[in-house]
Amino acid sequence: MENKHSKQRMTIPEPPLDRLARLSRHAARLLNARPDLRELSSRLDRPFGREEMAAWLAEPVADEEALKSRLRKLKDRVWVVTAARDLAGLTSLEEVTGAFSDLAEVCIQAALDFHARLLAERYGQPKNSDGSSMELVVIGMGKLGGGELNVSSDIDLIYLYPDEGETSGPSPLSHHEFFQRLGKKISNTIADTTADGYVFRVDLRLRPWGDSGPLAMSYAMLEDYLTLHGRPWERYAWIKGRALTGGRHKELDDVVRPFVFRKYLDFNAYQSLRELHAQIRAEVVRKDRQNNIKLGPGGIREIEFAAQVFQLIRGGYEPALRIRPTQHVLKLLAERQFIPGATADRLIEAYRFLRALEHRLQYLDDAQTQTLPGDAESQRLIAEAMNFDNWEALLASLNQHRKITEQHFEQIFAAPQADQSSHPLLPVWQHPEAQRSQLEAFGFKQGADMAARLGQLREIAVTKFPESSRIRVDSLMPPIIELSAQQAHPDDTLTRFIGFIETIARRQTYLALLSEYPAALKQLARLFSASPWAAQLVTRQPQLLDELIDPRQLFEIPDWPALAARLHEALDAEAGDMEAQMDRLRRFKQAQTLHLLAQDVASVLKLETLSDHLAALADLLLAETLHRAWLTMPKRHLDRPRFAIIGYGKLGGKELGYASDLDIVFLYDDDTPDAGAIYARLAQKLSTWFSTATSAGVLFDTDLRLRPDGASGLLVSSVEAFEDYQRNKAWTWEHQALTRARHVCGDANIGEKFEAIRRAILTFPRDAARLKEEVLSMRQKMRDGHPNNTELFDIKHDSGGIVDVEFAVQYLILLHGKNHPELLDNVGNIGLLKRCGESGLLPKDIAENAANAYRELRRQQHAVKLSGAEHARLEAVQLSAERTAVSQLWGTCFNQ
Numbered sequence: 029m030e031n032k033h034s035k036q037r038m039t040i041p042e043p044p045l046d047r048l049a050r051l052s053r054h055a056a057r058l059l060n061a062r063p064d065l066r067e068l069s070s071r072l073d074r075p076f077g078r079e080e081m082a083a084w085l086a087e088p089v090a091d092e093e094a095l096k097s098r099l100r101k102l103k104d105r106v107w108v109v110t111a112a113r114d115l116a117g118l119t120s121l122e123e124v125t126g127a128f129s130d131l132a133e134v135c136i137q138a139a140l141d142f143h144a145r146l147l148a149e150r151y152g153q154p155k156n157s158d159g160s161s162m163e164l165v166v167i168g169m170g171k172l173g174g175g176e177l178n179v180s181s182d183i184d185l186i187y188l189y190p191d192e193g194e195t196s197g198p199s200p201l202s203h204h205e206f207f208q209r210l211g212k213k214i215s216n217t218i219a220d221t222t223a224d225g226y227v228f229r230v231d232l233r234l235r236p237w238g239d240s241g242p243l244a245m246s247y248a249m250l251e252d253y254l255t256l257h258g259r260p261w262e263r264y265a266w267i268k269g270r271a272l273t274g275g276r277h278k279e280l281d282d283v284v285r286p287f288v289f290r291k292y293l294d295f296n297a298y299q300s301l302r303e304l305h306a307q308i309r310a311e312v313v314r315k316d317r318q319n320n321i322k323l324g325p326g327g328i329r330e331i332e333f334a335a336q337v338f339q340l341i342r343g344g345y346e347p348a349l350r351i352r353p354t355q356h357v358l359k360l361l362a363e364r365q366f367i368p369g370a371t372a373d374r375l376i377e378a379y380r381f382l383r384a385l386e387h388r389l390q391y392l393d394d395a396q397t398q399t400l401p402g403d404a405e406s407q408r409l410i411a412e413a414m415n416f417d418n419w420e421a422l423l424a425s426l427n428q429h430r431k432i433t434e435q436h437f438e439q440i441f442a443a444p445q446a447d448q449s450s451h452p453l454l455p456v457w458q459h460p461e462a463q464r465s466q467l468e469a470f471g472f473k474q475g476a477d478m479a480a481r482l483g484q485l486r487e488i489a490v491t492k493f494p495e496s497s498r499i500r501v502d503s504l505m506p507p508i509i510e511l512s513a514q515q516a517h518p519d520d521t522l523t524r525f526i527g528f529i530e531t532i533a534r535r536q537t538y539l540a541l542l543s544e545y546p547a548a549l550k551q552l553a554r555l556f557s558a559s560p561w562a563a564q565l566v567t568r569q570p571q572l573l574d575e576l577i578d579p580r581q582l583f584e585i586p587d588w589p590a591l592a593a594r595l596h597e598a599l600d601a602e603a604g605d606m607e608a609q610m611d612r613l614r615r616f617k618q619a620q621t622l623h624l625l626a627q628d629v630a631s632v633l634k635l636e637t638l639s640d641h642l643a644a645l646a647d648l649l650l651a652e653t654l655h656r657a658w659l660t661m662p663k664r665h666l667d668r669p670r671f672a673i674i675g676y677g678k679l680g681g682k683e684l685g686y687a688s689d690l691d692i693v694f695l696y697d698d699d700t701p702d703a704g705a706i707y708a709r710l711a712q713k714l715s716t717w718f719s720t721a722t723s724a725g726v727l728f729d730t731d732l733r734l735r736p737d738g739a740s741g742l743l744v745s746s747v748e749a750f751e752d753y754q755r756n757k758a759w760t761w762e763h764q765a766l767t768r769a770r771h772v773c774g775d776a777n778i779g780e781k782f783e784a785i786r787r788a789i790l791t792f793p794r795d796a797a798r799l800k801e802e803v804l805s806m807r808q809k810m811r812d813g814h815p816n817n818t819e820l821f822d823i824k825h826d827s828g829g830i831v832d833v834e835f836a837v838q839y840l841i842l843l844h845g846k847n848h849p850e851l852l853d854n855v856g857n858i859g860l861l862k863r864c865g866e867s868g869l870l871p872k873d874i875a876e877n878a879a880n881a882y883r884e885l886r887r888q889q890h891a892v893k894l895s896g897a898e899h900a901r902l903e904a905v906q907l908s909a910e911r912t913a914v915s916q917l918w919g920t921c922f923n924q
Contacts, residue, residue, distance in 0.1 A: 044116035045069045048108070051115055051413045054394035058104060065108050072116070075123050076109040078130040085138045095142050096217055099135050100224035106131045111179065111391050115413055121380050124387060128177040133272050135218055135227050136166055136185075140273055143213040147206060152197020154206055156190065156276075164189055164207050164244070165274035166214070169234050173268035174352035178383070180390035180397075182231040183218070186269070187211035187244035190276045207244040229396070234265055247276075247283055254287040260300035263288050267336055267343075268352045289343035289350060292571050295540040297340035301333055302441055321382050321389075322398035326430025328386065330437040331379045334358075337440065338366050345571075345615075347601035354379060365581050371436050378429040385426065388413040451506035460486065470513040478522055482509075485526050493533050500539040501529060504549070511550060515557035524556040524563035531567050538570045541577075548576040551626060558629040560896035561686065565618065565625075569724060575622050582626050588644045591620065595652060609656055610717060613649060614724035620645050621686060628894075635887050636858075643682040646690060647675075649727065651773035657713040661706075670698040671707050671744075672774030673714075674782055676734045681768035681856060683886070685893060689729045693769075694744040697778050704746070711744040734765055747778060751785045760802040763789055764838040770854050791846040800922060803839045807831070820901035821911070823889045827918075828911030830889065833857055833882045836921045837864075844869055857882055861917075874913075874920050881913035 042050075045066065049056045059065055084102050089095045110127045113119040144164065154162040169184035171177045189207045194200045201209075219230040235241050236253040245253075254262070266288045271277045308323055322328045335357040343349040346364070351357055355376050362372035386398050388410050401407055407419040416422040453470075456463040460482035468475035482505075489498050508529075512522035532538040542549050552573070555562040566572050576582060595616050602608040624641055627633045633641070650673050658669050677691035678684045694714070696707040718728045735741050736753035745753070754766070766786050771779030814825040824830045837860050841851045850863050858879045865875030888907065889900040904911075918924060 042116075043069065044072050044112040044118070045108070047115055048112040048391075051388075051409050052111065052391040052393075054392065055108065055111060058108065062104065065104060068105060068108055068112075072109060072112055072118065075113070075119065076106045076127055078134060081106065081131060081134045085134065089142070092142070092213075092217065093222075095139065096220065096222055097224050099138065099217070099227045100222065102135070103131060103227045104225070107179065107394075111387075114387065115391070117415075121383055124179065125171070125176045125383070128179055128181070129172055129175045132168070132172055132177055132183050132228055136183075136214060137273055139214045139217040140164060140166065140210070143210055143217070147210055147213075148195070148197070150197070151199050151201045151206060152195035154189070154193060154195050154203045162190060162193075162203065163274035164210050164214075165277070165280060166272045168268075168270050168272045169265055170268055172272075173270040174354065175270075176353055176383075178390060179387050180394050182229040182396060184231045184234050185215070186232070186235045187214075188247060188250060188280065189244060189274075190247050190279060192246050192248070204242070204244065204246070208242065211244045234262075247280055250280075251283045254283065258287055260297075261304050263297075263340060264301065264304065264336055267339055270352060285350075288340070290340075290537075291344050292537065294341050294344065295537045295544055297337055298441065298540065298544055301337050301340070305330070305333055305441070317399065319400040320398050321385060321400065321426070321430075324430075326378075326432070326434035326437070328379065328382045328398070330433055331358075331375050331382070334375060334437055334440050335361065342366070342574075347598055365578065367440070371439075374432050375436055378433045381425070381429050385410075385414060385422075451510075453506040453509045456509055457482065457486065457502070457505040467509075470509075471518050472513065472522065474519050478519060481523060481526050485530060488530065489533070494536075497533050497536055497539060500536065500543055501533060504529070504539065504542055507546070507549065508553075511553040512557075515553055517557045520560070521553055521557040524560065524567075525553070528552075528556075528563065528567045528570075532570045535570065538573055541573050545577045547579060548573055551576040551579070551582065554629060555626065559625070559894045561894060562622075562625055562629070565622065569615070569618050571615065572618055572622050575619050576626070582623055583630070583632060584623075586620065586623065586641055586644070588648055591616075592648045592652070595648070596655075599652065599656060603659075606656075606660060607722060610720055610727070611722045611724050613653060613656075613717075614722060614727050617645065617649055617727060618724065625686065635883070635890055636856075638890075639683050639685075642684040642686070642688075643679060646679055646684060646728070647772050650690075650692075653714060653717045653727065654774055657710060657717050660713060661710060665700055665706070666698075668775070669696070669707070669710060670703075670775050670778065671696045671710060672778035672782065673772045674769055675772040676765050676769045677731075679772065680770045680854065683856070685890065689731050691731045691734050691765075692772070693732070693735045693750075695747050695750055695778055695782060696744055697747040697775065697781065704742075704744070707744045708742070715743075734762070747781050747785075750782075754785060754789045758789075760799065760842070761806045763792075763842060764803070764806070764835070766790060767838045767841045768854065787849075787852050790841060790852055791849075792842075793846060794842060796843060799839065799843055803835060803842075804922060807835050816899075816901070818901065819904070821904040821907060823885050823892070823900040823902065823907070828914045830882065830885050832914050832918050833861075833878060833885075836878075836917050837861060839921055840864055840869055870917070870920060874916055877913035878917035881910035884910050885914075 045059065045068070049059055081102060084105070085098060089098055106127055110119070110124055114124050140163075156162045165188040167173070167186040167188060169186060171181060172183045172185075177183070187207060187210075189203055191203065193203045195203070195206055215230045215232065218227045220226060232243065233239055235243070236245065236250060236257070242249075266284055269284060269288075271280060308329065318324050320327065332354050335354050338361055339349050339357060348360060348364075349357065351360070358367075358372045358376050358379075361367045362369040389395075389397055389399070389401070391413065392401070392406060392409060401410065404419075411417070411419045411422045414422050416425070453466075456466055460467075460479040464475040464479045467478050472478045485505075489501050493501060508525050509522065512518050512525060515521045542552075552566065555566065555576075595612070598612055599609050602612065621642075624633065624638060624645075628638055654669075654671070654673060658664065658671075672695050674680075674693040674695060675691065676693065678688050679690045679692065694707070694711045696703060698707070700706065715730070715732075718730050719726050732743065733739050735743070736745050736750060736757070754762070766789055769782075769786060771782050810831060811825065811827075814822070816822045816826055822829060834857060837857050841860070845851050848863075848867050848869065850867065851860060853859075855863075861870070861875045861879040861882070864870040865872040870878075885907065888902060892900045892902065
């Protein structure tokens with residue numbers, strides 16, 4: 029083994045078997061008792077692989093005693109080869125744990141095959157409903173399940189079978205009795221101590237009801253147990269549960285997965301694992317096991333807990349986290365930014381050191397121990413086996429790793445501040461009606477109203493909330509009142525918090541999250557103060573609280589390709605479950621929207637950048653939805669449809685807001701005879717995927733009326749029909765709409781054809797007077813359709829507003845596009861105004877002022893909408909300069 033804290037002790041390489049015999053008392057005894065094992069010195073250049081193990085067992089055996097002997101002799105060979113290679117520095121930790129995990133699986137399978145055959149000969153074969161043979165499903169738990177078995181470990185097993193029934197022989201047994209007998213035979217074959225020793229000690233206590241439970245049980249019995257009696261520590265144990273034998277594993281996964289990995293984020297797991305860890309720590313102290321490198325402070329178990337708490341919390345929603353090896357979990361947690369990369373690196377380094385030391389402790393006497401030795405001779409052997417000069421040097425390195433592990437463990441599992449008995453605002457929560465003046469002193473403008481609202485919530489908490497929820501609410505409300513008082517709109521913030529707490533109070537995992545992560549509570553206060561829309565979003569979808577935990581992730585610039593890949597992977601994991609996939613698409617959209625909203629509220633993003641990100645999010649979701657909808661088509665004649673989604677309006681112009689509808693058109697280009705019908709069905713499926721209301725709401729509100737012939741037209745058009753319509757039937761306003769249209773997703777060739785059509789239409793020769801008349805007529809229809817009977821200025825629809833800018837730019841494109849191709853690029857209204865000024869189509873000052881006005885009008889519209897107003901309207905004097913600039917643009921274009 030290499031160690032950066034040590035140096036190699038010998039300049040002349042010692043033969044690996046000699047080194048093994050010198051550093052392991054068990055190896056010395058074994059090699060002395062079985063001189064034939066010395067022949068293995070010639071094959072230490074390679075690992076002892078699974079195929080070689082199976083080959084060793086391939087020859088039939090006469091009886092059970094012969095099988096036991098064969099298995100134990102195989103175990104000795106694997107042990108000698110692996111231990112010798114390890115102590116000679118010829119192998120890795122993964123090879124050691126993999127070899128012993130493979131050994132256990134091969135031996136279990138051999139014992140199962142042998143005894144199942146004998147039992148079936150006597151009692152008949154258990155059968156599945158389809159007549160095929162039913163097999164025992166042996167579950168490897170713990171380190172065996174994770175493929176991380178150590179060199180002198182128990183193996184934790186659970187015996188299961190799919191269904192109840194009866195064997196098919198002349199002396200039939202119930203499936204239960206058959207598999208009970210088979211499980212007992214397997215355990216004895218593996219664990220009995222004979223003249224050749226034992227293979228592995230077998231521990232069956234992780235099965236339902238432990239020692240008092242049946243040795244084998246059906247899937248249905250397991251499901252009943254997990255549903256009605258499963259305890260928190262069993263969720264932790266089943267993370268590593270893995271079926272080693274048999275079939276019908278998906279059915280088993282459908283039973284176990286919902287028990288281990290809850291559908292939504294489960295922050296109660298923190299407290300459950302804290303309590304389990306506290307029990308282990310108490311046992312360590314009681315039995316004086318401080319020197320136990322597995323169970324003691326900073327030991328292997330704490331690293332495993334640190335990884336598994338995130339699996340329990342997030343594994344229901346993040347399928348990628350449903351993996352077993354501890355190191356793989358830690359690496360993935362760092363990749364997904366659930367823990368810092370440096371934390372993962374240090375925990376992995378400590379884990380590898382501790383596991384290597386664990387193996388050397390066990391090599392010494394083949395004992396299942398993780399306790400440091402107390403005698404000098406054993407200490408000397410262990411230090412040398414770890415490549416340290418002496419025991420003190422080894423202890424120094426060990427203590428450093430344990431200290432680092434303990435520090436990171438405490439950071440991850442630090443208990444929240446639940447005791448608010450000294451909080452200055454506790455009396456306000458306990459007796460709000462008597463504290464009106466204090467509320468006003470803290471900055472609440474409507475002290476009486478806030479006191480009444482708090483009193484109502486307290487009454488509900490005391491009379492209707494479960495006790496555990498009430499305790500958590502009692503601990504949360506004083507800091508909530510304090511945080512609300514610190515916001516720009518304290519009354520609105522507290523009111524929204526009260527509604528939020530009422531909504532989530534019976535879903536304790538969210539209360540647990542806010543208790544565990546005070547930073548999330550602070551971020552929530554900022555959002556609640558800034559926007560009622562944000563408050564409604566989080567209150568309706570409280571699982572979004574998870575997005576507020578880590579400010580680094582929350583304010584990170586979105587990497588859309590990486591996010592798209594993760595979404596695609598997660599949807600693949602839910603293949604066949606359309607409802608789950610729909611739900612995931614919606615939750616992905618909400619999570620990314622919340623990230624952008626938090627950055628928006630913090631003034632991190634310019635409005636143009638925000639709109640670009642919202643358009644990128646919509647593009648991503650439309651592309652993924654198209655892919656999923658096509659996969660659900662019953663008869664697909666192509667792997668990829670010759671179909672595309674075209675974005676118009678705010679989607680096409682990349683000026684989306686948080687709740688914008690999507691204006692889209694569906695096109696196809698396929699010579700298949702029934703292509704029209706195929707793609708019409710696909711379009712209908714897409715509409716279903718967009719509009720179906722799941723528990724996470726709808727994905728998008730879409731508007732398809734810009735398609736050829738509008739609402740009366742076909743849902744999907746061929747490219748040829750689309751071009752014909754645009755050339756021969758489309759109204760001028762439909763050509764105006766084309767100025768902001770773009771290919772969003774789907775077949776790239778269709779995208780190229782669409783863009784060519786768009787440019788051709790926009791460069792039609794047009795009569796200037798007629799074009800002006802038609803544009804002005806359409807503008808008047810829009811004004812008439814959006815009357816404003818107030819004295820306020822409607823930022824979008826009134827004269828001098830956003831729509832005037834859009835119509836002016838569209839008019840200029842249609843009038844001059846033929847001679848000015850630079851206007852055909854879809855670069856947004858600000859960029860197009862700049863190009864009009866540069867090309868002389870507008871005076872530069874008019875173009876620049878209009879562009880600046882448009883930017884400010886959009887910014888103000890966004891701010892008003894974010895504040896929750898139904899209409900984006902302000903006092904007219906607030907935007908007088910911008911209105912003047914837009915009116916000058918309008919007058920220059922239309923001579924008005």
